[in-house]
Each structure stands twice: as C-alpha cells, then as structure tokens.
Amino acid sequence: MKIAIMGxxxxxxxxxxxxxxxxxxxEYAKNxxxxxxxxxxxxxxxxxxxxxxxxxxxxxxxxxxFKCEKLLFSGVAGGINPELExxxxxxxxxxxxxxxxxxIFGHAHGYVPEGSxxxxxxxxxxxxxxxVATQKGIKLKTGIIxxxxxxxxxxERKNWIQETFNADALEMEGASVAVVCxxxxxxxxxxxxxxxxxxxxxxxxxxxxxxxxxxxxxxxIIAMLDKISK
Ligand code: ADE
Numbered sequence: 001m002k003i004a005i006m007g008x009x010x011x012x013x014x015x016x017x018x019x020x021x022x023x024x025x026x027e028y029a030k031n032x033x034x035x036x037x038x039x040x041x042x043x044x045x046x047x048x049x050x051x052x053x054x055x056x057x058x059x060x061x062x063x064x065x066f067k068c069e070k071l072l073f074s075g076v077a078g079g080i081n082p083e084l085e086x087x088x089x090x091x092x093x094x095x096x097x098x099x100x101x102x103x104i105f106g107h108a109h110g111y112v113p114e115g116s117x118x119x120x121x122x123x124x125x126x127x128x129x130x131x132v133a134t135q136k137g138i139k140l141k142t143g144i145i146x147x148x149x150x151x152x153x154x155x156e157r158k159n160w161i162q163e164t165f166n167a168d169a170l171e172m173e174g175a176s177v178a179v180v181c182x183x184x185x186x187x188x189x190x191x192x193x194x195x196x197x198x199x200x201x202x203x204x205x206x207x208x209x210x211x212x213x214x215x216x217x218x219x220x221i222i223a224m225l226d227k228i229s230k
Contacts, residue, residue, distance in 0.1 A: 001040070001041055001042070001069055001070070001228070001229075002041075002042045002043075002044065002066070002067055002068045002069050003041050003042070003043050003044070003068060003069070003070050003071075003072065003225070003228065004043075004044050004045075004046075004059070004062035004063065004066065004068035004070070004071040004072070005043060005044070005045045005071075005072045005073075005074060005221060006045070006046050006047065006048060006055075006058055006059065006062065006071065006072075006073050006074075006177070007046075007047045007048070007073070007074050007075045007214070008047055008048050008049065008050050008051075008054075008055060008075055008171075008172065008173045009047055009049075009050065009075070009210070009214075010047050011210050011211055011214050012047060012074055012075040012076065012214045012217070012218070013034075013045055013046065013047045013074070013218075014214070015214055015215040015218035015219070016045055016074060016218045016221065016222070017034055017036075017045060019038075019218075019222050020036035020037075020038060020043070021036075022036065022037070023035070023036045023045075024036070028061060028065060029057060029058075029061050031046055031048070031049075031057075031058060031061070032046065033045070033046045033061070033062070033066060034046065035066075038225055038229070039225070039226070039229040040229050041225060041228065041229050043225075044062050044066045044068055046058055046061075046062065048173065050172055050173070051149045051172050051173065052097070052147065052148075052149055052172065052173060052175070052176035053149075053176075054173075055172075055173035055174075055176045055177050056176045056177070056179070056180050059071060059176070059177045059180040059181060060180050060184075063180070063181070063184050063186050064184070068186070069186065069187075070122075070125070070186060070187045070188070070189075070228070071177065071181050071186055071187075071188040071189070072125070072188070072189045072191070072221055072224070073173070073174060073177055073188070073189065073190045073191060074191055074214070074217045074218050074220075074221045075171065075173070075191075075192055075193075075214065075217060076171070076192055076193055076194070076195035076206070076209070076210055076213045076214055076217065077090065077145065077169040077170060077171040077192035077193070077194055077195065078152055078158070078169060078170045078171065078194070078195070078196050078197060078198030078202055078206075079168075079169055079194040079196070079197045079198065080146075080158055080161065080162045080167050080168055080169055080170060080197075080198060081141070081143060081162075081168040081169065083141065083168075084141060084168065084169060084194050084197075085194065086194050086195065086196065086197070086205065086209050086213065087193060087194060087209070087212065087213055087216055088139060088141065088193065088194050089133075089138065089139065089140045089141065089191060089192070089193050089194075089216060089217065089220060090140075090141045090142070090143055090145065090168060090169045090191075090192050090193075090194070091121070091126055091129050091140060091141070091142050091143075091189065091190065091191050091192075092121050092142075092143070092144070092145040092174055092178070092189075092190040092191075092192075093120065093121060093126065093142050093143060093144060094118040094119060094120045094121065094144055094145075094178075095118065095119055095121070095144070095145045095146070095147055095174045095175035095178045095190060096110040096117050096118045096119075096144070096145075096146050096147070096165045096167070096175055097110050097146075097147050097148060097175045097176070097179075098110065098146040098147065098148040098161045098164065098165060098167070098170065099148035099149055099150060100112060100148075109164050109165070110164075110165065115179070117165075118144075119175065119178035119179055119182045121178065121188060121189055121190060122187035122188055122189060124187065125187055125188070125189035125224075125228075126142060126189065128224055128227045128228060129189065129191070129220070129224060130142075131227065132220065132223045132224055132227060133220075136223060138220065140220075141168065143167075143168030143169065144165060144166055144167045144168050144169075145167060145168070145169050145170065145171060145174045145175070145190060145192065146161045146165045146167035146169075146170045146175070147170070147171055147172060147173060147174045147175035147176060148161075148170070148172065149172060150172070151172070151202070151203070151206075152170055152198040152202065153196075153198065153199065153200060153201075153202035153203050154198070154199070154200070155198075155199050155200070157198075158170070158197075158198040158199065169192055169194065170198055171192055174190040174192070177190065178190065189224075191217050191220060191221060192217060193213035193214065193216040193217040193220075194209075194213060195209045195210050195213040195214075196209065
C-alpha cells in the first residue's frame with residue numbers, strides 16, 4: 001500500500017521524516033518528495049508550501065505521479081472551538097473553503113456550481129484515529145475544519161467562520177486537499193494540532209507553538225501507520 005503524507009510547511013514534515021531510515025528524495029514540480037518504507041507501507045512525504053493552490057498541486061502529484069492510494073495530512077491549525085487548547089488534536093470530519101464566495105449569485109458561502117460546501121473525510125481513517133486515541137489516552141476531537149488563503153488573526157473573522165460553517169478549527173490547505181482526493185477517489189484524513197486561536201495573538205502563538213504542535217500531529221500520524229499497515 002502506498003500512502004501520501006503531506007504537510008504545508010517544512011516544520012510540519014520534519015518530525016515525520018525523523019522516523020524513517022533510507023529516505024530518498026525525488027524532485028518534481030518545483031518540490032521535493034521524500035520516499036521511505038515503513039513496515040509493509042511505501043510512503044511519499046512532502047510539504048506543499050502554504051495555501052490551497054500549492055496544497056492542491058502537491059496532493060494531485062502524490063496521487064497521479066506517485067500513485068498514492070491514501071492521503072494523510074499532518075499539521076497545525078488555529079482553534080475556533082473553545083474546547084480546543086494549544087497542542088490539542090482535531091481530525092476533520094468534513095472541510096469547507098471559507099474564502100470561496102460567489103454569494104452575489106445566490107449561492108452559499110463555500111459553494112460553487114457542481115461542487116459542494118463541505119467535503120467529507122474517509123470514515124475508516126477517522127475510525128482508526130479514534131482507536132489510536134483511545135489506546136494511547138490522547139484527546140482527539142472530531143470536527144469541522146474551514147480552509148482559506150488567509151492567516152486569521154482576528155476574532156471578528158474567526159467568529160464569522162464559526163457562524164457560517166460551524167467550524168471548530170481553521171487552516172490554509174485542508175479543504176483543497178479534500179477536494180482533490182474526493183475528485184480522484186482517494187481516501188483522505190486531515191489531522192491538525194492547535195498552534196493558536198486565530199485571535200490578535202495568533203501570529204505570536206503560531207511562531208511559539210508551530211514546532212511542538214507539528215510534532216504532536218506527526219507522532220499521532222506515525223501511530224496511525226502502525227494500524228494502517230496491519
Ligand atoms: N494555521 C494555524 N493557525 C492558523 C491561523 N490562525 N490562520 C490560518 N491558518 C492557520
């Protein structure tokens with residue numbers, strides 16, 4: 001089984017790569033794809049660069065060129081739901097693009113014709129994640145993630161995203177990866193650890209907690225690989 005594991009930033013994939021020996025590099029589409037073996041799994045690991053366009057390109061490349069059969073995303077997010085504290089993990093049950101707006105034509109936020117406001121993640125991968133969380137005694141929230149090409153550091157915008165999409169967390173890649181995987185029929189899983197709460201302190205908190213939160217997300221993904229390989 002060939003599995004794609006992606007992040008958006010180098011800090012999000014470094015703690016993944018540390019786990020593997022004999023990692024090889026393949027350059028393609030102005031990016032580097034790291035290949036490794038883990039038990040009976042073949043892995044392709046990459047960071048896309050920030051935002052929906054780069055994330056879509058990387059997800060498509062991992063599926064179409066590298067022939068990955070499942071995709072796992074590991075990274076950080078801004079928390080919306082007050083239950084989520086910095087370092088907590090959230091897995092997306094479904095995702096939406098909060099900055100996709102043709103409401104002038106009477107459509108809902110996040111909707112374009114022939115698309116859908118939300119894209120749902122793979123249930124089996126979520127169920128594996130729940131088992132891992134229970135076994136390891138890790139708090140794991142399942143919720144809605146909203147994605148947009150904006151770093152949110154405003155309570156006003158964060159509240160709007162909460163009210164419009166009922167979102168629990170926000171970030172800048174997940175929903176675009178979801179659209180690609182859904183279109184290409186590839187089961188996907190988006191995991192995020194909270195780095196900030198998208199308020200006026202978000203820029204500072206993000207810099208402060210990016211590394212630690214990325215590691216928490218990466219460690220959880222590694223634990224999931226043990227279950228996926230069985
Ligand atoms: N990823 C982590 N924190 C974020 C924020 N506040 N806005 C957008 N993406 C994020």
